[in-house]
Amino acid sequence: MAEHNVCVELVRERQKCTFEVQELIHLIDGGITATEERREVENVVCTDPRIKDVVPEEYLSHKERYENAIRKNCILQEILKKYTEKRTWDNFRPSNKYRISSGVVKDISPFMLHTGMFIPTLVNQSDDEQKAKWVPKAMSMEIIGTYAQTELGHGSFIRGLETTATYDPNTEEFVLNTPNLTSYKWWPGGLAHTANHCIVVAQLYSKGQHYGVHPFFVQIRDIETHVPLPGIKVGEIGPKLGFQTANNGFLGFENFRIPRRNMLMKNAQVLKDGTYIKSKNDKLTYGTMVFVRVIILFDLAFELSRAATIAVRYSAVRHQSQLKANEPELQIIDYVTQQHKLFIGVSTSHVFRVVGLWLWNTYVKVNADIGKGNMDQLPELHALACCLKAVCSRDAAARVEEFRLACGGHGFMTSSNLPIINGIVSASITYEGEFSVLMLQTARFLMKAWNGVLARKTLTPTVSYLSKFSNSDRVQWANTTAGIISGFQAAAAGKTKEAYAAIQSYLKPGTDYEDAWNSASVQLVSASEAHCRAILCEISWSEMQRLSKTVSPNLGKVLLELAELYLTYWSLEKRGDLLMYTTISTADIAKLQARYEELLALIRPNAVGIVDGFDIRDEILNSTLGAYDGRVYERLMEEAKKSPLNAEPVNESFHKYIKPLMLKAKL
Ligand SMILES: CCCCC/C=C\C/C=C\C/C=C\C/C=C\C/C=C\CC/C=C/C(=O)SCCNC(=O)CCNC(=O)[C@H](O)C(C)(C)COP(=O)(O)OP(=O)(O)OC[C@H]1O[C@@H](n2cnc3c(N)ncnc32)[C@H](O)[C@@H]1OP(=O)(O)O
Numbered sequence: 156m157a158e159h160n161v162c163v164e165l166v167r168e169r170q171k172c173t174f175e176v177q178e179l180i181h182l183i184d185g186g187i188t189a190t191e192e193r194r195e196v197e198n199v200v201c202t203d204p205r206i207k208d209v210v211p212e213e214y215l216s217h218k219e220r221y222e223n224a225i226r227k228n229c230i231l232q233e234i235l236k237k238y239t240e241k242r243t244w245d246n247f248r249p250s251n252k253y254r255i256s257s258g259v260v261k262d263i264s265p266f267m268l269h270t271g272m273f274i275p276t277l278v279n280q281s282d283d284e285q286k287a288k289w290v291p292k293a294m295s296m297e298i299i300g301t302y303a304q305t306e307l308g309h310g311s312f313i314r315g316l317e318t319t320a321t322y323d324p325n326t327e328e329f330v331l332n333t334p335n336l337t338s339y340k341w342w343p344g345g346l347a348h349t350a351n352h353c354i355v356v357a358q359l360y361s362k363g364q365h366y367g368v369h370p371f372f373v374q375i376r377d378i379e380t381h382v383p384l385p386g387i388k389v390g391e392i393g394p395k396l397g398f399q400t401a402n403n404g405f406l407g408f409e410n411f412r413i414p415r416r417n418m419l420m421k422n423a424q425v426l427k428d429g430t431y432i433k434s435k436n437d438k439l440t441y442g443t444m445v446f447v448r449v450i451i452l453f454d455l456a457f458e459l460s461r462a463a464t465i466a467v468r469y470s471a472v473r474h475q476s477q478l479k480a481n482e483p484e485l486q487i488i489d490y491v492t493q494q495h496k497l498f499i500g501v502s503t504s505h506v507f508r509v510v511g512l513w514l515w516n517t518y519v520k521v522n523a524d525i526g527k528g529n530m531d532q533l534p535e536l537h538a539l540a541c542c543l544k545a546v547c548s549r550d551a552a553a554r555v556e557e558f559r560l561a562c563g564g565h566g567f568m569t570s571s572n573l574p575i576i577n578g579i580v581s582a583s584i585t586y587e588g589e590f591s592v593l594m595l596q597t598a599r600f601l602m603k604a605w606n607g608v609l610a611r612k613t614l615t616p617t618v619s620y621l622s623k624f625s626n627s628d629r630v631q632w633a634n635t636t637a638g639i640i641s642g643f644q645a646a647a648a649g650k651t652k653e654a655y656a657a658i659q660s661y662l663k664p665g666t667d668y669e670d671a672w673n674s675a676s677v678q679l680v681s682a683s684e685a686h687c688r689a690i691l692c693e694i695s696w697s698e699m700q701r702l703s704k705t706v707s708p709n710l711g712k713v714l715l716e717l718a719e720l721y722l723t724y725w726s727l728e729k730r731g732d733l734l735m736y737t738t739i740s741t742a743d744i745a746k747l748q749a750r751y752e753e754l755l756a757l758i759r760p761n762a763v764g765i766v767d768g769f770d771i772r773d774e775i776l777n778s779t780l781g782a783y784d785g786r787v788y789e790r791l792m793e794e795a796k797k798s799p800l801n802a803e804p805v806n807e808s809f810h811k812y813i814k815p816l817m818l819k820a821k822l
């Protein structure tokens with residue numbers, strides 16, 4: 156980026172920075188080569204003239220917007236394919252594929268589910284023969300797919316799905332049916348007009364027996380004509396809060412037949428005669444959801460880094476109000492309340508990325524063990540993925556909203572891109588497992604762990620801390636990072652214990668456990684959240700400490716400041732919990748508050764440098780407020796001029812409606 160075009164505020168901010176931004180970029184990417192690879196691909200894609208919109212997406216009709224998204228995403232696929240042929244492309248991480256798609260369309264790609272769920276399901280749930288047949292076609296996009304699980308009537312409760320797959324041994328086929336309105340598939344991305352195949356999750360029946368939900372590989376459209384196959388009813392579900400270009404669809408089946416071998420058979424099988432072979436663990440069918448819950452953390456970290464870059468750069472450029480009479484108006488980033496809105500979001504992006512990598516490594520290890528037939532770690536992985544996906548998506552949405560508010564009126568403009576990012580992140584609280592539903596899954600695990608505590612059993616690693624805090628004494632508080640982490644663990648243990656006790660107290664004679672569980676569920680969610688916060692604090696602190704030792708002292712210091720800010724912010728937010736479960740005093744809280752304000756001041760000079768460290772190109776940022784050069788006002792005006800309403804000085808509605816109204820008023 157040519158420095159001479161950059162506004163004076165950002166030039167000054169960059170001069171103030173105390174660390175090498177390039178070093179931070181390499182750290183985030185995972186090395187110099189990874190940065191180079193990512194930048195090279197981003198450069199090729201973002202400078203392709205076919206990708207640039209003449210009319211901004213938001214002025215297009217719903218239909219045009221989808222068509223434009225498809226056109227541009229096909230160009231992207233073409234470019235990515237050429238790259239894959241040219242080089243092994245090892246360092247272009249899969250999560251970068253999500254990132255690059257933001258440089259192509261502002262909203263979600265209609266191919267997202269193809270990459271994010273269709274291919275992973277084929278890879279993880281097909282047997283070797285099926286994999287060899289389908290995966291190469293899906294990878295090359297000879298076939299395009301999605302993941303069709305949710306129905307009009309059921310999303311959270313998968314066992315309640317109503318689509319049926321009934322095995323017919325005479326023809327060695329499954330017959331798929333949508334028995335009623337509520338059993339229509341509803342929501343899958345790309346299903347409406349993009350995909351010609353999908354994974355359908357349906358209730359399996361064979362020899363008159365019901366075997367629960369299983370995944371099936373189903374072709375829904377003709378490969379040549381793209382016309383829906385006979386027996387398939389497919390369409391789009393309409394506009395939403397966000398995800399406008401995701402092409403979410405509905406799907407119904409009428410006696411639609413597929414070959415027996417189209418059931419994904421890595422885990423469970425149906426033999427030719429209809430004999431059912433059980434999976435080693437029926438929850439393996441839910442494997443793709445676990446995978447996506449894990450990788451969502453990276454996407455959330457990325458979306459937060461986009462919103463942070465926009466809001467921090469804008470806050471450095473924007474001047475408003477005088478702090479002292481007769482002095483120039485302050486850059487809004489110098490108001491401490493503004494720093495309070497901004498820096499926790501910046502820090503949270505780093506926390507999600509490092510905890511995301513830790514979770515990913517755990518996932519890889521557990522998956523490898525599952526491959527060898529060892530399922531022991533699956534419940535713990537499931538409990539971790541559930542609460543981290545739930546809490547991080549909710550936190551990310553809160554932070555993005557705060558970034559939007561931090562940009563005042565201009566943050567409300569679509570051209571700031573904050574509303575679109577807001578829509579994308581808000582959706583993640585619901586999809587791939589709704590917030591409360593996932594929190595209650597983790598709570599199940601916590602209740603079992605508490606049983607283990609009472610029985611003095613050795614607990615699995617992520618809950619082993621519960622044993623340390625099993626007595627009723629309040630835990631000794633220390634105003635250190637180790638003390639804060641211990642305080643969060645004490646709060647999690649205390650809440651787990653109380654939720655457990657609440658279930659017991661509701662379990663009066665004649666009350667079912669499930670009813671007692673429901674009565675105690677607000678406390679159960681609270682215990683899950685506390686457990687998740689303890690994990691986020693512990694893992695992020697240890698990871699950022701480790702990373703800080705691998706970089707220069709100047710950058711290391713900044714990483715530790717960001718990590719400590721996260722811990723301190725949440726200690727203050729959760730001071731009520733800490734007062735209940737530790738010996739923290741009001742004087743300790745005052746010290747925490749003072750340290751928090753100190754951290755804001757320490758981070759302030761590096762704020763622009765830190766968001767520059769996310770290295771997000773303007774085309775991927777898509778924001779009038781956040782571009783590298785800080786020409787905020789020029790961009791806002793340039794974008795406003797693109798409004799089709801500005802193409803003519805007088806809109807015809809004046810003559811048609813306003814003028815007659817005015818004339819009538821005169822009479
Ligand atoms: C650096 C690497 C990066 C890699 C990146 C790769 C590629 C990236 C490229 C691009 C990125 C693109 C995409 C990815 C990103 C984002 C995705 C974007 C859009 C997503 C679109 C959305 C899709 C969807 O929403 S799909 C539908 C999702 N639906 C759900 O999540 C439904 C939620 N409901 C459930 O999961 C279940 O019904 C339930 C709530 C868990 C209950 O299940 P049920 O069978 O009723 O179980 P219970 O009786 O309650 O419990 C029984 C028992 O089982 C245990 N259990 C439950 N689930 C699991 C599981 N999954 N695994 C293990 N165990 C499980 C449960 O705890 C209980 O155990 P217990 O009895 O011992 O207590």
Ligand SMILES: Cc1cc2nc3c(=O)[nH]c(=O)nc-3n(C[C@H](O)[C@H](O)[C@H](O)COP(=O)(O)OP(=O)(O)OC[C@H]3O[C@@H](n4cnc5c(N)ncnc54)[C@H](O)[C@@H]3O)c2cc1C
Nearest residue numbers: 302303304305309310311342343344582586587588589591
């Ligand atoms: C943008 C977007 C994209 C999506 N993409 C896909 C896709 O590609 N493929 C796909 O298959 N699906 C997709 N979905 C569907 C998504 O997975 C479901 O919407 C989600 O799992 C929630 O299910 P639901 O809509 O049935 O909500 P519900 O389960 O009806 O939830 C409604 C309310 O009931 C509460 N509730 C439900 N069950 C319980 C319980 N047991 N205990 C306590 N409270 C409960 C919830 O907490 C919530 O407050 C998508 C959804 C969205 C929004």
